[in-house]
Structure formats: C-alpha cells, structure tokens
Amino acid sequence: MNRFCPKCGTEQGPFVDGFCMKCFLEDNRLLIVPGRLELRRCKRCGRVLINRKWVSDSADNITSYILGKIKWADMEEKALDIELKRLQNGIRVFLNVSGRFKGVSLSARYETFICYKNQLCNACLKLSSGYHEAVVQIRHSGSLQSTVLSSVKKILESMQSKDPLARIVKTFERKNGLDMLIGSNKSAKLLVKELKKRFNASVKRTSSLIGVTKDGKRKVKYTYLVRLS
Ligand SMILES: [Zn+2]
Ligand SMILES: [Zn+2]
Secondary structure: OOOOOOOOOOOOOOEEOOEEHHHHHHHOOOEEOOOEEEEEEEOOOOOEEEOOEEEOOOHHHHHHHHHOOOEEOOOOEEEEEEEEEEEOOEEEEEEEEEEEEOOEEEEEEEEEEEEEEEEOOHHHHHHHOOOOOEEEEEEOOOOOHHHHHHHHHHHHHOOOOOOOOOOEEEEEEEOOEEEEEEOOHHHHHHHHHHHHHHHOOEEEEEEEEEEEOOOOOEEEEEEEEEEOO
16 A cells, blocks of 8 residues: 655654644644743742742743643654753743654644733832831941951852842941841841851840731731951
8 A cells, every 4th residue: 555645745654643743743742832832020029930939940841831831732753852041031941842642653842921010019019018027236346347248248148049038128327336127027136146156246135016907916016237357
C-alpha cells in the first residue's frame, strides 16, 4: 500500500491520523495554552498575584502558574520543558513538548506571552499610606550613620521574601541618630536583635496603645531605642 499525506502529498512517514507529522502538527496541538496571559504584578516590590496570593516571580512560581493554564491533548507519554524569557513588560514563554500521540513520537514548540498588569500588592499599598507597626530609634555618639543605615537596609532586605512589610516606611534624622518607621513589628524585632549583635548595642523597648481592633484586641505600637556603644 502506498501511503501519502493527503495534505502535502509526501510519502515520508510516520503518519498520524493519516497525515504526515508536519501537516498533523499544523492543524493539531499537543497542548493548548492561551496566546496571551495577564498576570498582576506589584510595581513596588515585584511580587505577582498567583492563586490569590502575592508571591515572588521566581521561575518555579511562574512555571506552576503556566502549568495551571495549559490543556493537554490525549497523549500516551508526554514531557514538557518551559523556557522563560523575561522582558520589561512581561515574560515570553516557550513550551517544548515531546511525547507519544497515537503511537507516534512527536515534538512541538509553542509560545505564549505573560503580560504584567502593574498595581500595588496589599503590603505595598499599606506601606504607601504610611502604615507601620514599629519605630526603631538609633542613637550613637560617633558618625556611624551611613554604615548603620546600610546594615539596616540589608537586614530588612533579607526578610522581605517572607515578610513584605519588612521595610523602612520613613526615616527621620535626629541629633545623634535616626528614627525609622518599620512596616512590621516582626521584622523590627529581628532587626533590633541583629543590630544588638553586630554593633554591641543596648536595646530598650516601649509600647503605646494606639487603639482597639474590632474584636477587642489592643493595638500596640512598639518603639525600640537602640543605643550603639
Ligand atoms: Zn503533509
Ligand atoms: Zn508590593
């Protein structure tokens, strides 16, 4: 029996559903992915909204986001390799598929684009309105200012992937020091602990009542006075 592709006429197999591999893949897809996806991204911290959570835009998170958007053809075996090319306004995504379909080994490459939709995440929205849970006051006798400030920034940065409120909201220059408004008390506490260790500082914590929550809990703002020796 002479087999040939009814679309292009080639006699070169293998054939899938009667068509040569090239013609089959022109009219059929091994997987379906939308040509364009929209992903909300925070313009301040760069996190993205996936499954209603603000998470880092790591390759792992982006990949699982894409996996949630694709539909597979009914393949007997399948493998997928995802390539991400990051651009300023989004991510170009290449999907390299291989596997078996109706007994024939096939491979194909598809493409989609994740377009960023810029907005502010919950945490950055809070911070941009001046929200802060703690004040860290640093006092010293010499001129340590820039060293201390860059240490503070680095320490807070190391916490930001877990605590997006680990940020300086505002800084005030004071005589012999600095006052810093810090987004979360959790990060302020860890920051102070680290400063104590690094700069051999003494720490005094005070609190003031700033209100009561709807369910009757006291809302407190902490102030940490850090004296560097
Ligand atoms: Zn053909
Ligand atoms: Zn943000």
